[in-house]
Amino acid sequence: MSGRIVVVAMRCEExxxxxxxxxxxxxxxxxxxxxxxxxxxxxxxxxxxxxxRVGGRWTTLEYGGHVRDMLVVQRERVLMARMHDVPEATPMGRDERAEWAEYEGLDASELARQVRDCADWLARTFSLLGPDHWQRRLVYTYPERAERTLEWLAANVVHELVHHEMDIRHNLRTGQEGRS
Known part of the structure; x- marks a missing residue:
């Protein structure tokens, strides 16, 4: 698969x-x-x-926990791609974490602080990359197995933040808790 870089979604339809x-x-x-x-x-x-949960949607706190964990996992993936040539990104177990009740009992304001802290940490890691590092690759397995650059990974992080903010705004607006 070496040399194959696939950009899966240039624009999220949702x-x-x-x-x-x-x-x-x-x-x-x-x-x-x-x-x-x-x-x-x-x-x-x-x-x-x-x-x-309503209709299988994640709750606002589950989205918050997922985003916090995604930021931590993505930082580790950046570091792994810097240390190894085209490593495989191990799936983070997003659905399993929610099913295992990892996010139950979380405090929304504490979770918001953690999201800010984890984002600052990841942003610092990205800010330390030199021009040649942004094109380092890793194998990303979702939504299909393909090699991705660290620049794509950064865009994917921003997409996760944007998309899941939309999800929690929906939850708060409709008075529902839950995952689209």
């Missing part, structure tokens, strides 16, 4: 995110800005609402 808008020049700033926006919405979540 949230309108365009991967081409995130380049190495703006990635760190976009991660911090989008994480701040996500965390600000999470801060407004009703701390008394508690987790309750």
């Amino acid at each position: 949230c309108g995110f365009d991967f081409a808008d995130v380049t190495s020049a703006v990635a760190s700033g976009e991660i911090v800005a989008r994480a701040e926006s996500f965390a600000s919405v999470l801060d407004r979540a009703d701390p008394e609402a508690g987790p309750r």
